[in-house]
Amino acid sequence: MIVAEQKPLDAVIDLLSGHRKVLAVGCGTCVAVCFAGGKKEVGMLASALRMARGLDDQPLEVDETTVQRQCEAEYIESLAEKIGAYDAVVSLGCGVGVQFLAERFPETRVVPALDTKFMGGPTEAGVWEERCQGCGSCMLGSTGGVCPISRCAKQLMNGPCGGSKDGHCEIDPGIPCAWQLIWERMDKLGRLEELMEIQAPKDWSTSRDGGLRRVVRDDLRLPKADED
Amino acid sequence: MAMQQPIEGGAREGALKSGSNLEKLLAAGHFAVTGELEPPKSHDAEIVRKRVEIVAGCLDAANITDNQTAIVRMSSIAGGILLTQCGLEPVIQMTCRDRNRLAMQSDLLGAAAHGIRNVLCLSGDHQSFGNHPGAKNVHDIDSMQLIRMVREMRDESRFQCGEEIPGGGPRFFIGAAANPFADPAELRPYRLAKKVAAGADFVQTQLVYDLDHFRRYMARVVDMGLHEKVSILAGVGPLKSTGMARYMRDKVPGMMVPDVFVDRMAHAVEGIDKDDKAARQEAWRAEGIQICIELVQELKQIEGVAGVHIMAIGWETAVRPIVEGAGLMPRPKVDA
Numbered sequence: 001m002i003v004a005e006q007k008p009l010d011a012v013i014d015l016l017s018g019h020r021k022v023l024a025v026g027c028g029t030c031v032a033v034c035f036a037g038g039k040k041e042v043g044m045l046a047s048a049l050r051m052a053r054g055l056d057d058q059p060l061e062v063d064e065t066t067v068q069r070q071c072e073a074e075y076i077e078s079l080a081e082k083i084g085a086y087d088a089v090v091s092l093g094c095g096v097g098v099q100f101l102a103e104r105f106p107e108t109r110v111v112p113a114l115d116t117k118f119m120g121g122p123t124e125a126g127v128w129e130e131r132c133q134g135c136g137s138c139m140l141g142s143t144g145g146v147c148p149i150s151r152c153a154k155q156l157m158n159g160p161c162g163g164s165k166d167g168h169c170e171i172d173p174g175i176p177c178a179w180q181l182i183w184e185r186m187d188k189l190g191r192l193e194e195l196m197e198i199q200a201p202k203d204w205s206t207s208r209d210g211g212l213r214r215v216v217r218d219d220l221r222l223p224k225a226d227e228d
Numbered sequence: 229m230a231m232q233q234p235i236e237g238g239a240r241e242g243a244l245k246s247g248s249n250l251e252k253l254l255a256a257g258h259f260a261v262t263g264e265l266e267p268p269k270s271h272d273a274e275i276v277r278k279r280v281e282i283v284a285g286c287l288d289a290a291n292i293t294d295n296q297t298a299i300v301r302m303s304s305i306a307g308g309i310l311l312t313q314c315g316l317e318p319v320i321q322m323t324c325r326d327r328n329r330l331a332m333q334s335d336l337l338g339a340a341a342h343g344i345r346n347v348l349c350l351s352g353d354h355q356s357f358g359n360h361p362g363a364k365n366v367h368d369i370d371s372m373q374l375i376r377m378v379r380e381m382r383d384e385s386r387f388q389c390g391e392e393i394p395g396g397g398p399r400f401f402i403g404a405a406a407n408p409f410a411d412p413a414e415l416r417p418y419r420l421a422k423k424v425a426a427g428a429d430f431v432q433t434q435l436v437y438d439l440d441h442f443r444r445y446m447a448r449v450v451d452m453g454l455h456e457k458v459s460i461l462a463g464v465g466p467l468k469s470t471g472m473a474r475y476m477r478d479k480v481p482g483m484m485v486p487d488v489f490v491d492r493m494a495h496a497v498e499g500i501d502k503d504d505k506a507a508r509q510e511a512w513r514a515e516g517i518q519i520c521i522e523l524v525q526e527l528k529q530i531e532g533v534a535g536v537h538i539m540a541i542g543w544e545t546a547v548r549p550i551v552e553g554a555g556l557m558p559r560p561k562v563d564a
Contacts, residue, residue, distance in 0.1 A: 158372035164412070198426055
């Protein structure tokens with residue numbers, strides 16, 4: 001899932017400075033599951049904003065709504081009727097959701113209430129950890145299912161570096177060394193000798209470095225919409 | 229290793245890959261002594277020249293660090309050029325943290341154009357340790373891939389992309405780092421083997437204090453025959469104080485400092501008034517240098533150790549007494 005975290009309240013208040021009536025839009029998918037931007041968090045943020053602005057004698061009207069997914073046009077279309085009544089939208093979606101709202105409603109200011117963190121999942125109650133950077137060419141098949149791109153601070157492809165100690169990364173003893181994990185896993189799988197192969201330099205053109213990425217599936221495209 | 233081409237200018241050098249002083253000494257079977265000079269946090273060339281003067285005649289080549297511990301300093305290549313001008317052979321360092329493959333190759337061409345012939349290929353300390361913790365790190369390629377890239381530039385005259393380098397590639401003696409003390413311990417000789425396969429000609433290790441651990445590592449390395457394919461220079465460095473010894477023992481990831489050395493540093497200042505800082509420092513420094521000399525003498529006896537790499541960062545004056553005390557002076561000369 002995409003893991004996000006709410007911005008500090010002051011930061012959201014700053015973003016909404018000058019606005020009088022806003023719509024807080026939650027998202028019912030990833031950010032709801034990680035307790036950052038679902039219906040409940042929308043309610044809490046809206047109350048906090050009302051209170052804070054009220055105390056400052058700058059009352060703010062905040063209406064609340066939550067869509068199933070901010071990153072799909074069909075789900076945000078339901079906002080079209082009412083959006084004109086607000087002078088801004090505060091999105092509790094991830095960065096994708098914020099942008100899809102802004103693209104769909106170009107006349108309305110859309111500001112983020114969340115900081116989008118990473119693709120990952122919960123490792124224990126209240127803890128989420130990164131697992132994928134979307135590099136566009138997955139190498140998990142050769143690293144025992146442990147990703148060195150997202151989990152090694154130096155993105156080593158032929159690791160570990162000299163700072164791996166007691167299974168921890170040198171930059172933070174709370175972070176496991178990805179290459180220790182890879183080594184242990186490949187050992188269990190009986191495939192340690194594969195780690196002796198030198199991984200060639202990665203082709204980063206499939207990653208962020210290649211510019212805006214798109215996935216095009218011709219089998220799913222609608223020919224008519226495509227041609228205009 | 230594959231595809232060695234004779235260097236222009238003489239059949240005598242035909243077997244050499246780079247023709248650097250360090251390579252020639254090692255090829256002739258001499259026990260090599262390299263050291264490390266820290267470039268200044270300024271553009272003052274005089275600081276570099278003064279540091280060279282301090283170690284003159286003691287080192288076969290000196291590493292010039294590349295933004296070590298992620299703190300901005302004069303560039304390694306620029307420092308290396310200054311060393312060349314002063315008559316001390318540089319080993320430039322190149323980390324994967326600050327440059328992508330384009331910048332690395334272009335810097336390597338530039339370094340070679342200035343007569344630099346040794347390069348140490350490193351991942352680089354993480355930027356969170358340095359003075360720009362908010363910096364973006366690059367890590368386009370890793371140290372293993374860098375070693376291979378430099379080798380292919382040299383031996384196959386190819387850029388990383390496969391294109392031919394007009395007129396032939398730069399001829400570097402290729403160095404790598406090895407940390408026998410990091411985890412997982414059983415992997416460490418294999419990691420060295422991988423660096424050798426990638427093209428490392430010489431290796432400089434992390435500081436050695438735990439000789440027993442290092443001997444076990446080297447025994448495995450010798451078993452694997454790696455010492456015949458790569459020249460291994462064991463890292464040494466003088467301890468400065470009891471506090472430093474303790475800190476390195478307890479706090480530095482990938483370091484092993486046996487208690488005996490911490491105790492010896494503590495004993496060194498026993499009976500000296502705590503307020504007499506100058507006397508304490510002198511006693512500590514003398515003991516630190518003495519321990520280092522003993523380590524060098526022990527390391528010299530270990531099969532597969534081809535030399536030592538003295539890391540006395542910020543304490544260049546320690547280099548001469550260490551090299552002299554270990555009986556490694558004068559440094560051998562090979563024909564230029």
